Amino acid sequence: MSKNIVLTGFMGAGKTEVGRILARRLGYALVDVDDEIEKEQGMKISDIFSRFGEPAFRDIESAMINRLSQGASMVISTGGGAVLRQENIDRLRSKGVIVCLTASAETIFRRTKRNNDRPLLKVEDPLGKIKELLASRQHCYEKADMSVDTEEKTPSEVAGEIIERVAKRA
Numbered sequence: 796m797s798k799n800i801v802l803t804g805f806m807g808a809g810k811t812e813v814g815r816i817l818a819r820r821l822g823y824a825l826v827d828v829d830d831e832i833e834k835e836q837g838m839k840i841s842d843i844f845s846r847f848g849e850p851a852f853r854d855i856e857s858a859m860i861n862r863l864s865q866g867a868s869m870v871i872s873t874g875g876g877a878v879l880r881q882e883n884i885d886r887l888r889s890k891g892v893i894v895c896l897t898a899s900a901e902t903i904f905r906r907t908k909r910n911n912d913r914p915l916l917k918v919e920d921p922l923g924k925i926k927e928l929l930a931s932r933q934h935c936y937e938k939a940d941m942s943v944d945t946e947e948k949t950p951s952e953v954a955g956e957i958i959e960r961v962a963k964r965a
């Protein structure tokens with residue numbers, strides 16, 4: 796397996812933890828798109844959102860995805876909104892398999908409620924916002940090559956399922 800494995804899905808679906816396990820098991824490099832953006836821009840994602848707005852962040856994100864998608868043997872963990880642009884999906888798929896991690900709105904809320912670095916959830920009703928964003932992004936998440944439900948599974952179990960399913964596609 797030398798194709799990249801690209802993890803997409805809503806914030807709190809498990810991309811970071813599952814990505815770490817996948818990279819370790821496969822001997823791949825783990826690349827988190829948001830971490831790379833923060834390093835390059837010298838500021839947190841939440842600061843980019845507040846200073847420049849979401850459209851500017853999405854442009855920065857697309858440029859980073861363009862660069863990262865050129866590599867091989869990587870687990871690429873994307874931000875939850877990376878799939879909003881078809882160009883990102885096309886680039887990531889060109890050298891990889893796109894895996895969407897899913898979870899219910901309630902589980903996502905439980906997993907993210909203590910994290911203050913979620914600019915889209917700094918609202919009065921975060922659970923309502925999660926439900927709204929999940930619904931609006933559903934059609935984008937469905938473009939993944941496969942979906943893996945993370946409910947009631949450990950990150951290790953999710954990683955194992957991904958490895959098994961990707962191997963069957965090869």
